[in-house]
Amino acid sequence: MARPHVRRLRTRSAAAATGILVTGLLAAPASGQEETPGPATGTVARTVGDARFEPGACPKTPEPIPELKGARCGTLTVPENRAEQSGRTIRLGVAIVPALADQPKPDPVVWLAGGPGDDAVGEAKMAVDGGLNRDRDVILMSQRGTYSADPALTCPDIDEFNARAVGLVYDAPSTGREHVAATKACREKLADSGADLGAYNDIQSAADYADLRTALGLGEWNLFGISYGTHLALTYMRLHPEGIRSVGIDGILPPSNAGSATAWSSARQGFDGLFKACAQQPACNRRYPNLSATFERLVRELEAKPVTTTVTLPDNPKPVKVVLDGGALVNWMTSATHVAPGVPRSLDELAHGKPQRVAEQWAGGKHSPQAIGRVSHGLAYGVFCSEWTPYETEAQALRAGREAFPDFPASVLAQAPQLTFLRADCDAWNVPAAPRSIRDATRSDIPTLALSGGFDSQTGADNGPYVARTLPRATVVTVPYVAHVVFATSKCAQAITASFFDTPTAPNTDCIKDLKPPKFETAP
Numbered sequence: 001m002a003r004p005h006v007r008r009l010r011t012r013s014a015a016a017a018t019g020i021l022v023t024g025l026l027a028a029p030a031s032g033q034e035e036t037p038g039p040a041t042g043t044v045a046r047t048v049g050d051a052r053f054e055p056g057a058c059p060k061t062p063e064p065i066p067e068l069k070g071a072r073c074g075t076l077t078v079p080e081n082r083a084e085q086s087g088r089t090i091r092l093g094v095a096i097v098p099a100l101a102d103q104p105k106p107d108p109v110v111w112l113a114g115g116p117g118d119d120a121v122g123e124a125k126m127a128v129d130g131g132l133n134r135d136r137d138v139i140l141m142s143q144r145g146t147y148s149a150d151p152a153l154t155c156p157d158i159d160e161f162n163a164r165a166v167g168l169v170y171d172a173p174s175t176g177r178e179h180v181a182a183t184k185a186c187r188e189k190l191a192d193s194g195a196d197l198g199a200y201n202d203i204q205s206a207a208d209y210a211d212l213r214t215a216l217g218l219g220e221w222n223l224f225g226i227s228y229g230t231h232l233a234l235t236y237m238r239l240h241p242e243g244i245r246s247v248g249i250d251g252i253l254p255p256s257n258a259g260s261a262t263a264w265s266s267a268r269q270g271f272d273g274l275f276k277a278c279a280q281q282p283a284c285n286r287r288y289p290n291l292s293a294t295f296e297r298l299v300r301e302l303e304a305k306p307v308t309t310t311v312t313l314p315d316n317p318k319p320v321k322v323v324l325d326g327g328a329l330v331n332w333m334t335s336a337t338h339v340a341p342g343v344p345r346s347l348d349e350l351a352h353g354k355p356q357r358v359a360e361q362w363a364g365g366k367h368s369p370q371a372i373g374r375v376s377h378g379l380a381y382g383v384f385c386s387e388w389t390p391y392e393t394e395a396q397a398l399r400a401g402r403e404a405f406p407d408f409p410a411s412v413l414a415q416a417p418q419l420t421f422l423r424a425d426c427d428a429w430n431v432p433a434a435p436r437s438i439r440d441a442t443r444s445d446i447p448t449l450a451l452s453g454g455f456d457s458q459t460g461a462d463n464g465p466y467v468a469r470t471l472p473r474a475t476v477v478t479v480p481y482v483a484h485v486v487f488a489t490s491k492c493a494q495a496i497t498a499s500f501f502d503t504p505t506a507p508n509t510d511c512i513k514d515l516k517p518p519k520f521e522t523a524p
Contacts, residue, residue, distance in 0.1 A: 153378025270457020
């Protein structure tokens with residue numbers, strides 16, 4: 001989960017699609033005649049209540065996505081705020097990637113993207129690469145406010161500030177003031193455009209997906225959410241359980257405890273998973289002994305005396321100034337578990353006065369073209385500021401930080417990983433709190449696959465057993481040695497997911513026992 005939205009690492013011709021499933025099994029044909037398949041899902045215009053689906057062009061994407069070739073596309077139009085009887089409408093892009101099988105299953109998989117603020121349509125490649133459309137259509141809809149929705153509540157100015165901020169002291173009050181100023185400017189721009197900023201949240205988004213199912217004429221479908229998408233999936237299960245056959249959640253962020261405290265706990269779990277794997281590998285342990293102690297010492301030293309350097313990044317001719325303080329190092333580490341084999345060497349080089357590897361990775365993510373103008377800050381703050389900060393005190397967040405990292409300086413503990421200056425940002429965003437029930441645990445007998453990664457420092461692996469307490473038909477799986485969103489990189493996780501959608505109450509998880517730790521880099 002990268003601030004202000006959860007981030008991941010980067011991550012044939014289709015056969016005829018199944019007919020629309022309306023009430024389950026289709027009636028048997030009369031007089032021995034073969035039944036005629038209905039129109040493919042997503043090819044018929046339909047209005048249900050206040051929602052209307054119209055077939056049409058595929059949603060816009062920042063660059064071409066080959067996996068969308070052959071997709072059936074259109075637009076879902078829904079009220080921006082369902083509490084406003086005569087309010088304005090918004091348009092959400094829909095892309096349906098056909099199943100590869102000649103005879104697809106009738107219950108598609110709908111993909112819920114990360115963030116908050118990422119666009120599901122832009123994650124088609126991950127879904128297809130993971131085999132999710134093997135024998136089911138995969139439905140991707142741009143969540144309200146995201147890149148291919150209308151309106152898109154993006155704010156490139158915030159992204160550009162985040163890029164520039166790698167040259168500032170990460171958690172300094174002066175950086176905080178600039179951070180909040182960028183947030184205020186974003187809010188003013190979006191409010192001036194007419195957006196009802198209080199309508200961009202999980203309650204409205206869950207209703208959008210419920211409307212999409214009925215507007216597509218589907219009686220039943222499956223959910224697969226990654227990262228923040230798990231937060232939305234759990235809310236959707238609680239508010240609109242009708243028609244949900246099964247739910248896969250990967251990189252779990254429970255709505256009942258999401259916030260700064262969980263961010264600290266998750267960081268501790270992911271870091272410890274990586275440090276333990278190094279300690280158990282003789283070559284890594286000999287070359288980099290006591291790696292956890294080295295990391296925590298570096299956090300303290302850099303917070304007291306930040307290191308400033310310059311780096312050269314791809315496609316950026318000008319040198320980029322980078323300041324590494326304790327807070328920056330913690331946030332770098334939160335993302336660096338995705339490139340775990342190089343982490344021990346990077347920390348060791350930093351400890352010996354060579355900050356380049358860490359600085360290049362820290363700056364590279366912020367300056368990447370993929371980091372500019374694509375995230376819906378309107379949706380991100382809509383979720384954070386209505387569903388998280390109203391129900392978590394500053395004292396609770398600080399206490400969780402101290403429990404996870406008792407030796408970290410107070411200035412580092414004041415800002416949870418990926419959520420820097422969040423409380424001040426939310427004061428500026430100024431949207432109403434969601435009903436307290438938004439923090440209710442999801443209680444459901446819908447079969448659920450709860451996937452986590454042993455190196456996940458963004459949504460800790462203990463969130464799997466946590467949500468399963470109230471999901472009696474859940475299968476909890478932790479994939480060792482993998483960071484946030486295991487489906488993105490783990491063939492084992494992909495196989496488990498495929499097995500789950502085939503048999504939701506008894507997925508095959510045997511591949512877990514064969515997984516091996518990564519070989520960590522060791523410098524001379």
